[in-house]
Amino acid sequence: MKINYRLPRVDIQALKKIFHHFGGHLKPHRTKLLLGFSAMIGVSLMSMLGPWPLKIVLDYIIMPSKTQNTPSFLAPLTGMEPMTILSLAVAAVLGLAIIGGLLGYTQDMMAKTVGHALAASIRLQVFSHAQRLPQTYHDYRETGDLLTRITGDITLLEELLVETVLRLSGQLLQILGILILMFWIDWQLGLMILCVMPLFLLASFKFSGEIKKATRKQREKYGKMVTSVQETFAGISQVKSFAQEDQREKLVSKSVGSDFRASLKTTRLTANYTRIVEVIGALGTGLVLWFGVRKALIGQITAGDLVIFLSYLRSVYRPLLGIARLSVRISKASARGEKVMEILELEPEVKDKENAVSAGAINGDITFENISFSYANGKKVLSDFTCHIPQGKTTLLLGPTGAGKSTIAKLLLRLYEPQEGAIVIDGRNISDYRVKSLRKRITSLTQEPFLFRVSIKENIAFGKPKASMEELIEAAKLVGADSFVRNLPSGYETMVGEGGLTLSGGQRQRISFARAALRNSPVMLFDEPATGLDIHSEKESKEALRALKRGRTLLIITHRLNFLDLADWVVFIRDGQLVDEGLLAELLKNNIGFRDYVADEYVISGTDNDSASVSQGKIQRQ
Template identity: 40%
Template sequence: MTRRKRPTTLPEALPGLGRILRRFWPYLRKHLLLIAGAMLALFASIGARLLEPWPLKFVIDRVVVDAPAGGASGWAWVDGLDPMTLLTYAALAMLLIVAARGVGSYLSTISFALVGNKVLTEVREDLYRHLQRLSLGFHHKAKTGDLTIRIIGDIGMLKETTVTAILPLLANVLVLGGMVGIMLWLNWQLALIALLPMPLLWLTSVKVGRRIQEVSRKQRQREGAMASTAAESMTAIRDIQALSLEKTFEKAFTSESRKSLKEGVKAKRLAAGLERTVDVLIGLSSALVLWFGARLVLAGALTPGDLIVFLAYLKNIFRPIREFAKYTGRLAKATAAGERVVDLLEQTAEIQDLPNARPAPPFVGAVQFDQVSFAYEPGQPVLNQIDLCVAPGERVAVVGPSGMGKSTLVSLLLRLHDPREGRVLVDGVDIREYRLDSLRAQISIVLSDSLLFAASVRDNIGYGAPDASTEQIERAARLANAHAFITALPNGYDTLLGERGVTLSSGQRQRIAIARAALRRGPILILDEPTSGLDRDNERAVIEALENLSRGRTVLMITHDLELAARADRILYLEAGGLSEQGAHAELLGRGGRYAALFRARAEQPRPSPVPETSNAVES
């Protein structure tokens, strides 16, 4: 996965924020009405906050001090009220203002939270959908745990930050603008004195914020590394325990966890130091305003109520910077999280439908590889100039040494990869002319370790054809020699399987996979080491199921089991990226080539019998 250079300064971060907003704009556009309502509620809340100290100003000027400096307040309707009436009105106004602020704040918070949750839920769904369609080349390089963190953790952090950081900061910045404007209107000289610490506050916040941002990004990377280690170890827990690797993985996980802790503590320490610096500078500003403001009141240039408004505003005027100090770490993490999400969304699938791709018609099953070459890495060919024609209904076995491109060959037929040179054709048409979903829907596949999901047996079989009826599922299970052991399970077809089917033996898992392939009814069947690791009894049951499954289909079977390969109509010997031999079993033995030598060598060796697996299921 291509890594972008992460910004280390605030100006560098702004393009990243702009990039996130541009990428999320199509999602936001769907909710413009709700956003407009949220903004109206926010403005109402801000207006109430600006008005909050004014009832107190009028009480101080017209009730407590009896008459304002200069003889009149400049508010004719205020000067015309007797003190007790003004006091009553001021008390009611304060109550209404606080209520309006509370209602506006509540509505804006709820509305923005609703927008954030809707938008980011859609982003998460699109991100998951996008990951499902990215090519195998991407997934081979990516770490599963890190991808999981991006789908769950990064999106979750964006959701939280929308409400707990971005909204308060937006409100406080608007409040700052309003309060500065009113202070300049009341007395511009005192307003400038009040704002003297502002440049120093901003420079300090930017400097420390940059360090917090970098530390937060490193912490997020540590969390992704921890998730990758945890996902890898949980997926391979059987091998880890068998090889006594628990301490090795514990050490790797603990190392990343301690580094994450260190980065987290550092970020908190920086944020706490910034907050205290802000508090000190706010105290300095308040002292200056109090000293100069009191002198202006004594000189008659300012009313006591105006000074009260100044001091009240001063508590809030630096709040955006204080909040910046408080939420810098969270915002930095959110920015990093957003960039990680956008990075994934901007990944382009190597394998995708061409602009003029069309749905594939029902296949007859003729398969052709026309001068096909392929390499995972430039200069390291896996397949070289493969020419192969498979007739409809023909069963072809592909054998040869490990790592010679056998699995790669069939993956090209599924368009998991595209050839670097040449074409793969079905019924005489390049498969790239068909839509991926319509191509793969007509190809059934059984792997050596077929994936079963943490769902019922019925659902696991039904994934082969989501619209299949109960009768069709049971018919497929019978064809796969699986019906007997399934009905012996505690809840039959409704028995829930453990993750990856761990509650079943290898033979049972394989027969459920065969039933799934049978249900798909694709005219082309791919078998990739379908009997690998099975004991004799399970192998016989699986081979019988495969014979049932193969009838009337074009079969490409990869296998190291030469006895199984001998059942095929034709055998291909793949070596060094090319087809060195091909023909029927008896024909190849008669030639005395590489296949014959391998077959005789295997025949002279005693065949090991894998130890039958124990499981919680009843083996048939």
């Protein structure tokens, strides 16, 4: 048998790290923990006293011996009537069982109460931290893996920090107490038990590292399986419409198979470990039985002593077997705990400067100065990009697909940080503003409006939860959402399906517009607001934007030309660089590249130096 003696040390370091990380969550529950530990000590004591009534019955009633060495605390039994002794023994059995049961109940309740509170606290901490991690983390992180860490992994972590500690402490205390009593009864038999114990340690050394490694791999496979299932149901309409149920089943089946094989390996290792421990326990029992009976026959110990010894032997092996099983749980929990810590050790998104100021008074005059940016894959999206978005105007950020338009919006919200250059709002670098304050003053709507599985009222109020019903209805009326909402079965109380799938694309768009109108921020960003809409819904979308543009900085990001008549200012971008910016009429007159881009879809019948000419028919769809 090859044994890696370094494995326990690594495990101990991992456990120290876990307890250091999460031990603070236990402080508010110190009283309950102390009560649980006290109950655990009582349970161990009751367990050690358990076999003594049987010894009394054997040595003082069934097989009394005048030559036996009576312990001083049992001396009063010597002159008693047998039936009196039997009554006391029966009462002791019942008393020990009742007291042990009450103490065990107290221990379990305290452990579960603290454990559930601990799990809730850690889940909230991890969820809160994960929300604040950089956007790049979520871009490349599988959702199923993150969900597994917040649910199943934390459950095992809670067991490690509370229940496992209590059980392990109780079992170690019980083993120590039983060994002391064994040596007191007969030191030679006690030495036999000690000689067997190293075998338990050897088995633990052998299997603990392998189980931990297998558990970590199993967890990774499980996370991939959850991700496959989650993606399938998240896109169930696409799966059905493309008749891809069989393909998704094959994909999920492959993930399930990988998870099954990884789980089976862990189970096999655990089963081997447990069986070996049981065989070692049987070896020790056989040795004690052989030599103990021989001692009893020559009068060195009484029959009651041998019964107590055998009972203690089972009692000492039971905690050892429990420790063996707990070591498996500890290996699993430490692997899961390390996964949870990986999230908490990641640095959150951009931090506020010490002297950061509120963005509460911004008006929305925005300048991008020589911005360069690349995503994690290293491909440069923006290169020396410079443009101006004037305050209180509607700016159309126009360019072909893949030009870097959506990235500009994400940089403005500080979801990412540019590698070079600066973004300035009202003459101040946006890094000078507090991130949360800045985002409260900028409302952003993405290409695919996301609705939560709550009522329409709650979805509209997402950015302003304390808004009154009157404010909410007024915002919905402003963008043309009120009429269709009132026609729904429960009006504003209508529950929305996951992702808003129970509503049409146009309805989801108008609810998102109502959300923006209610927030009423001085800067609004709309990324491809006509994505997936039919002509009628697109027209309603434009009317909603026309209502929202008044008195604020409105940035419409699109590759389509349908919103040209809304633009006070146009920024034309291609391949991550500014091509030109200015009034629409001036760009049509002076920039051939922009004119050709527009001419692909529109007939240009004039180049007046007035952008109002666009709405008067100078630019017409071909």
